[in-house]
Amino acid sequence: TGHELGHKKEAFDRWMAKLVLAVVGYGHFSIEHNKGHHRDVATPDGPATSRMGENIYSFATREIPGAFKRAWELEEVRLERSGKSVWSLDNEILQPLIITVALYSALLSFFGPIMLIFLPIQMAFGWWQLTSANYIEHYGLLREKLPNGKYEHQKPYHSWNSNHIMSNLILFHLQRHSDH
Numbered sequence: 001t002g003h004e005l006g007h008k009k010e011a012f013d014r015w016m017a018k019l020v021l022a023v024v025g026y027g028h029f030s031i032e033h034n035k036g037h038h039r040d041v042a043t044p045d046g047p048a049t050s051r052m053g054e055n056i057y058s059f060a061t062r063e064i065p066g067a068f069k070r071a072w073e074l075e076e077v078r079l080e081r082s083g084k085s086v087w088s089l090d091n092e093i094l095q096p097l098i099i100t101v102a103l104y105s106a107l108l109s110f111f112g113p114i115m116l117i118f119l120p121i122q123m124a125f126g127w128w129q130l131t132s133a134n135y136i137e138h139y140g141l142l143r144e145k146l147p148n149g150k151y152e153h154q155k156p157y158h159s160w161n162s163n164h165i166m167s168n169l170i171l172f173h174l175q176r177h178s179d180h
Helices: 011-022 029-040 056-081 094-111 115-137 165-171 174-179
Strands: none
Touching: 011 029, 011 094, 029 056, 056 115, 094 115
């Protein structure tokens, strides 16, 4: 849901994406996915594209920190162009992070230390779901590098798709990944 809302044009929908992703502490996803992954999908530059022969565990150890690092770099460049600090509240990575900290603090206050067991588990599960989707959707796919040093434009065959109705209903159109 956070993935799909992050693609919307309306500010309210994008804020809802931040909120949904903040629940699992993965608020940087919208920045990296929309501004980095879409640009570099199926290239060696994309941390969210799994390589041929790479297992999901190796991919996860490369993708998760790589996605955060690239999201931070993208936000830093965006804010610098606006003359703002990367540590300002305009940082779209810090916004959901603040929500995560507030939410987790409230849950800890209300339910007590038992949440120190459940919060990391649900966070890891959410991260694993997004990482698994990235792993599957572009596994082993590579765009051709053109003579000018750029990569060919993204095509539907740079993403594995599924046209099944159940996956469409369950995954909110995620199975047609190349459509967006």
